[in-house]
Amino acid sequence: MTMNWFKYASPSSFYPLAGRIGAACAVAAAALTVAGLYLAFVVAPTDATQGESYRIIFIHVPTAWMAMFIYLVMAGWSALALGFNTRLSAMMAQALAPTGALMALLALWTGAFWGRPAWGTYWAWDARMTSTLILLFLYLGVIALRHAIADARRADRACAVLALVGAINVPIIYFSVRWWNTLHQGSTVSLTSAPKMAATMLAGMLVMTLAAWCYAIAIALVRVRAIILEREGGSAWTRELMAAEATA
Amino acid sequence: MIPDAAAPPFPAPAASGAGAGFAWALRRDLRIGVRTKGELGVQVLFYVLVATLFPLATAPERTLLAALGPGVLWVAALLASLLSLPRLFASDFADGTLEQLALSPYPLAALISGKITAHWVTTGLPVALLAPLLGLQYALDDPARYTLAAALLLGTPVLSLLGAVGAALTLGLRGGGGSLLALLVLPLYVPVLIFGAGAVEAVRGGLSAAPHLSLLAACLLVAAVGAPFGAAAAVRIALE
Amino acid sequence: MMEFLAMGGYAWYVWMSYGAVAIVVATEIVATRARLRRARSQARHMSAAPAAPTARFDPARST
Numbered sequence: 001m002t003m004n005w006f007k008y009a010s011p012s013s014f015y016p017l018a019g020r021i022g023a024a025c026a027v028a029a030a031a032l033t034v035a036g037l038y039l040a041f042v043v044a045p046t047d048a049t050q051g052e053s054y055r056i057i058f059i060h061v062p063t064a065w066m067a068m069f070i071y072l073v074m075a076g077w078s079a080l081a082l083g084f085n086t087r088l089s090a091m092m093a094q095a096l097a098p099t100g101a102l103m104a105l106l107a108l109w110t111g112a113f114w115g116r117p118a119w120g121t122y123w124a125w126d127a128r129m130t131s132t133l134i135l136l137f138l139y140l141g142v143i144a145l146r147h148a149i150a151d152a153r154r155a156d157r158a159c160a161v162l163a164l165v166g167a168i169n170v171p172i173i174y175f176s177v178r179w180w181n182t183l184h185q186g187s188t189v190s191l192t193s194a195p196k197m198a199a200t201m202l203a204g205m206l207v208m209t210l211a212a213w214c215y216a217i218a219i220a221l222v223r224v225r226a227i228i229l230e231r232e233g234g235s236a237w238t239r240e241l242m243a244a245e246a247t248a
Numbered sequence: 249m250i251p252d253a254a255a256p257p258f259p260a261p262a263a264s265g266a267g268a269g270f271a272w273a274l275r276r277d278l279r280i281g282v283r284t285k286g287e288l289g290v291q292v293l294f295y296v297l298v299a300t301l302f303p304l305a306t307a308p309e310r311t312l313l314a315a316l317g318p319g320v321l322w323v324a325a326l327l328a329s330l331l332s333l334p335r336l337f338a339s340d341f342a343d344g345t346l347e348q349l350a351l352s353p354y355p356l357a358a359l360i361s362g363k364i365t366a367h368w369v370t371t372g373l374p375v376a377l378l379a380p381l382l383g384l385q386y387a388l389d390d391p392a393r394y395t396l397a398a399a400l401l402l403g404t405p406v407l408s409l410l411g412a413v414g415a416a417l418t419l420g421l422r423g424g425g426g427s428l429l430a431l432l433v434l435p436l437y438v439p440v441l442i443f444g445a446g447a448v449e450a451v452r453g454g455l456s457a458a459p460h461l462s463l464l465a466a467c468l469l470v471a472a473v474g475a476p477f478g479a480a481a482a483v484r485i486a487l488e
Numbered sequence: 489m490m491e492f493l494a495m496g497g498y499a500w501y502v503w504m505s506y507g508a509v510a511i512v513v514a515t516e517i518v519a520t521r522a523r524l525r526r527a528r529s530q531a532r533h534m535s536a537a538p539a540a541p542t543a544r545f546d547p548a549r550s551t
Contacts, residue, residue, distance in 0.1 A: 148421045177442065
């Protein structure tokens with residue numbers, strides 16, 4: 001059976017699918033969050049060196065990981081948008097950017113509040129946090145460019161180019177920041193010196209990361225549905241859809 | 249603003265190689281740059297001014313200045329590059345020349361490479377040559393100042409190359425020449441800044457700057473190959 | 489319960505972190521769903537009203 005890969009590339013057929021997947025992921029995210037928080041606060045033991053403050057790891061690691069991961073996915077959709085000239089791919093990239101930026105912001109915030117009790121300072125210019133800060137700037141750049149360009153299709157393509165240029169640069173930036181950091185290793189802060197992972201701690205982190213993943217998918221799909229309607233409103237299929245929803 | 253009516257006319261379509269296109273764009277933009285000397289002088293003055301501000305803001309104490317010097321001189325170079333970037337495409341875009349360039353038989357990436365090179369010759373090169381002089385203000389010794397010049401010579405072309413992509417993406421946007429361009433391009437500048445300022449720091453600390461300079465050279469090679477194509481794609485997007 | 493909230497003396501750091509995440513996530517959910525609602529009602533408006541015939545320039549008319 002040959003699958004028509006492009007069946008869902010049209011916004012009209014993707015819209016209902018996005019609704020279904022989004023709802024499923026939202027439920028999964030909620031369940032995983034409950035399970036993860038239970039593991040984080042009830043099951044996981046107190047850390048010997050960091051006391052209770054280490055529990056921040058259960059939201060710091062998921063947000064930091066998602067910030068990076070969402071950028072890669074956004075770059076992937078951008079590559080598809082440029083390669084196949086499909087507007088839905090560009091809409092997906094557009095939908096992911098705000099969530100990625102918020103994840104980066106939360107990663108920086110939680111990292112600062114973890115750093116203070118653990119290593120004495122809110123901001124230590126370590127490689128990973130500095131790279132996450134630059135990642136936040138990259139996200140904000142894509143969002144700002146989207147807002148600055150009036151024509152939707154030109155904005156699609158320009159943001160796609162920018163996202164890809166950023167994606168190519170992220171490893172270079174990370175490498176250069178890490179190098180800079182090791183050269184200036186005055187303090188002995190090291191965010192890799194996380195508490196030795198008890199199995200329950202690791203499990204809690206993984207569950208929360210999965211929760212964050214499902215959450216990101218769900219919220220991005222809600223946003224893409226809004227974007228689809230904003231951009232395609234007035235076309236025949238939206239008319240039919242709105243009529244169907246009105247009578248339903 | 250008088251359009252550059254005296255710019256060399258388009259050559260006959262017989263020549264369509266990348267090299268010919270590069271040379272043509274380089275010559276044209278250099279000629280235009282020389283005719284608008286005022287603009288160039290302003291950018292160099294901006295660089296000197298910014299470099300002068302920092303000691304005023306802190307203290308003219310030699311060890312402090314020597315520690316600040318590499319970073320300040322590099323960041324000022326980044327800002328000066330940002331200031332001059334809109335100039336790269338703006339006037340050609342406004343009078344329709346850019347569209348003609350895109351339609352010409354020359355590969356657009358080659359033409360853009362020529363424009364970027366001309367831009368660097370008129371902005372990055374003067375900054376790189378001037379920096380060692382300003383290094384005296386920051387109590388940097390000779391090896392540090394020569395390393396600074398070498399690092400800037402390698403790094404400023406990368407700034408022009410990466411900046412061209414940003415300038416092309418923000419072509420014709422309201423306020424796009426200013427803060428938006430800076431927001432897009434400054435994160436991409438970070439590796440150049442780190443390697444470039446790091447080179448001078450290394451020499452100050454008695455180590456060799458060779459690893460930093462080789463990394464800068466690598467950045468330059470990658471940017472020289474990739475950025476013109478990225479900028480060409482962005483220009484075509486802006487021209488639609 | 490009080491022990492739980494106190495988080496071994498690290499209450500400020502732990503709850504500022506979890507609190508920020510909760511606030512941001514809640515805001516994102518509310519704002520995005522509001523955006524979808526707005527987009528839906530916009531789309532409904534655009535589908536409901538049939539496009540009014542635009543006035544055509546008629547040189548025969550003198551006004």
